[in-house]
Amino acid sequence: MIYKPLISRLVLALSLVLLAMPVIGQDAAAATVDLEAGKTLFRNYCATCHNKDMKSKLTGPALGGLEERWADYPREDLYSWIRNSQAMIQAGHPRATELWNEWKPTVMNNFLNLTDADIENVLAYINDVYINGPGGKLPPGDPATVVAVEKPNNTPLYIALALILAILAIVLARILANLNYMLQLKEGNTSATRRTLVDILTSKGLIAFVIFALVVLGGYTTVNNAIMLGRQQGYAPEQPIKFSHATHAGLQQIDCQYCHDGARRSKHSVIPAANTCMNCHAAVKVGSQYGTAEISKIYASIGWNPNTGTYIENYDQLSESEIEEVFKKWIADTYVQENSTLDEKGEKMIEDQWKGIKTSLTNETKKKIQGPIEWVRIHNLPDHAYFNHAQHVSVGKVECQTCHGPVEQMEVVQQYSPLSMGWCINCHRQTEVQFKDNEYYKSYEHFHEELSNGTREKVTVEEIGGLECQKCHY
Numbered sequence: 001m002i003y004k005p006l007i008s009r010l011v012l013a014l015s016l017v018l019l020a021m022p023v024i025g026q027d028a029a030a031a032t033v034d035l036e037a038g039k040t041l042f043r044n045y046c047a048t049c050h051n052k053d054m055k056s057k058l059t060g061p062a063l064g065g066l067e068e069r070w071a072d073y074p075r076e077d078l079y080s081w082i083r084n085s086q087a088m089i090q091a092g093h094p095r096a097t098e099l100w101n102e103w104k105p106t107v108m109n110n111f112l113n114l115t116d117a118d119i120e121n122v123l124a125y126i127n128d129v130y131i132n133g134p135g136g137k138l139p140p141g142d143p144a145t146v147v148a149v150e151k152p153n154n155t156p157l158y159i160a161l162a163l164i165l166a167i168l169a170i171v172l173a174r175i176l177a178n179l180n181y182m183l184q185l186k187e188g189n190t191s192a193t194r195r196t197l198v199d200i201l202t203s204k205g206l207i208a209f210v211i212f213a214l215v216v217l218g219g220y221t222t223v224n225n226a227i228m229l230g231r232q233q234g235y236a237p238e239q240p241i242k243f244s245h246a247t248h249a250g251l252q253q254i255d256c257q258y259c260h261d262g263a264r265r266s267k268h269s270v271i272p273a274a275n276t277c278m279n280c281h282a283a284v285k286v287g288s289q290y291g292t293a294e295i296s297k298i299y300a301s302i303g304w305n306p307n308t309g310t311y312i313e314n315y316d317q318l319s320e321s322e323i324e325e326v327f328k329k330w331i332a333d334t335y336v337q338e339n340s341t342l343d344e345k346g347e348k349m350i351e352d353q354w355k356g357i358k359t360s361l362t363n364e365t366k367k368k369i370q371g372p373i374e375w376v377r378i379h380n381l382p383d384h385a386y387f388n389h390a391q392h393v394s395v396g397k398v399e400c401q402t403c404h405g406p407v408e409q410m411e412v413v414q415q416y417s418p419l420s421m422g423w424c425i426n427c428h429r430q431t432e433v434q435f436k437d438n439e440y441y442k443s444y445e446h447f448h449e450e451l452s453n454g455t456r457e458k459v460t461v462e463e464i465g466g467l468e469c470q471k472c473h474y
Contacts, residue, residue, distance in 0.1 A: 038125030040246045040409050041118055045111055054130040059106060061099070064130030067123060070095060079119055084110050173200045227420075236414035237376040240360035241297050242290060250408035256400045263389040263400070271375050274302040282309070285334075292334050293353045296327055300357050301373050306330045316370050320358075323369055328354055378415050379404075385421075386472050395440045396433070396461075428466035432458045 042052075051057065054064035070078045073095055081088050081096055085108040088096035114122075177195040184192035200206065248254045257263055262270030277298045285306050287295050299306050300323060303315030307330050312318065331353050335346040361369045381387055392398040401407065405416025417423060435441050435451065442448075444464065450456035465471060 033124040034121050035125050035128055036411060037118070037409075038121035038123070038128075040250070040411060041114070041122045042125050044246065044250045044409060045109075045114070046122065049108075052129070054126055060108065061103065063126045066126060079116055082119055082122075083112050083114060086110075170197070170200070231418055231420060232378075232380075233415050233418045235378055236412045237378065239376055239412075240373055242294050242412075244289060245407045245410045245413055247288065253408075256407070257393070263393045265390055265394070267388045267390065269389045274298050274373060278302065278304065292331050293356055296331065296353060297357050297360050297373070299330075300327055300369050301361055301371065303370060307333070316368075318370070320369060324354060327357060378413060379419065381419060384473055386474060395438070396431075397438075398431075402427075424472070425467060428461040431461050433461055433464060435459060 046063070049059040050061070050063050053062075055062050067078070070081075073093075077088070077093065077095070081093075085096060085099075089100045174197065177200060181192055181194045248259075249256060259272040259276055260269040261272075262268050281295055281298055282304070285295060286292055296306070298304075303312045304310075305312050305326055307326065312326070328350050331350045332342055332346065335349060336342050339346060358369065361371075361373065363374070366374060392403075393400075403417050403419075405414075407413060407416075433441060435444070435448065441464075444459070447456065447459050447463075451459070460466070
């Protein structure tokens with residue numbers, strides 16, 4: 001009977017740990033905001049009408065202090081206003097009506113695609129800039145994700161739980177051993193012995209259980225790692241040039257296939273050569289985020305002299321010191337134009353940018369600055385898997401974002417989809433083939449007939465052989 005209180009306390013402690021786990025995770029997750037994502041969303045959706053200093057009016061009101069002005073209403077009202085302001089005005093919401101009377105007839109755009117998390121990220125970025133100045137705490141142009149509240153690390157919690165369970169198991173084993181010993185004495189077995197902790201830990205039953213657990217854990221780990229071999233969802237490596245898709249595809253709305261023109265006509269989407277960049281950057285010489293720092297790397301790789309606006313003759317034969325002279329002059333002249341004089345800060349910036357050019361365009365196997373930019377590959381299917389971009393883009397009319405996610409919102413591109421076999425198969429099972437006005441599928445006469453007479457509503461990729469092994473594995 002002396003063990004009853006001990007068992008009760010252990011069970012109570014274990015229950016409290018289990019109950020606390022979801023609460024801890026939920027609270028921290030709810031508080032997590034991404035300032036970099038908020039910055040991108042603000043630039044893509046808000047900056048057209050609202051001043052980026054968050055303090056001055058533009059086409060729309062200054063956004064600084066927005067949350068305080070909506071503090072008397074539920075948070076969901078603010079979400080609804082951002083998504084569909086006119087609906088709230090028509091419903092007679094007091095704050096919505098007040099804003100409409102002040103700013104009419106200017107109509108705020110609808111943003112029905114924004115999630116609650118997106119809106120929270122934008123609000124966090126607005127507050128950051130409003131409180132901390134033009135760039136906020138977020139360094140201008142810094143592609144790294146800034147998280148105001150880090151996601152919780154529950155590993156210590158799980159370790160503590162495992163230790164509690166282990167202690168509980170040992171205590172219960174000792175209790176059972178003592179009860180068994182007392183029972184044997186009661187039955188008159190005077191030769192009975194009490195099992196020690198060492199006896200319990202070295203018993204055949206416990207050893208068999210540990211071996212079984214290790215086999216299960218090892219098998220699970222092996223199979224799981226084999227399944228995940230080569231997958232890198234979320235992989236976002238640092239590139240030699242800080243190319244912002246959010247600026248080019250999002251803010252400037254450059255079509256994906258303008259740069260990745262192979263996607264519509266070949267197996268590969270292709271990485272654009274520097275001469276594609278020069279179609280714009282022969283004129284756009286100073287970037288909106290990084291100034292001369294990143295665009296100069298393009299010029300240095302291809303041999304463009306931004307000082308004269310011409311390509312450098314025999315550029316491949318130039319020494320590093322000659323290239324250094326060209327680009328240091330360019331960076332210095334640009335700095336002087338913006339700041340009137342070349343001060344100590346400017347001198348340091350010139351050295352830093354030149355070092356950045358060398359670091360980005362040279363490595364152990366590429367000793368010269370001249371030559372192609374060596375981008376880091378992100379999406380890489382196994383050699384035994386065949387994928388054709390043209391088949392999906394030109395024939396299947398699949399949008400780039402279907403596989404690559406909202407690239408137009410990404411400062412640093414990452415692998416959005418798992419690109420696993422199961423993911424592809426599910427897509428082929430669910431995706432409807434666009435038969436209408438598509439010459440490629442003209443030969444499927446029976447499907448066209450069934451669609452015409454109403455006996456069939458749609459044709460999926462699976463039904464035209466999209467799950468045949470040879471389609472993807474030769």
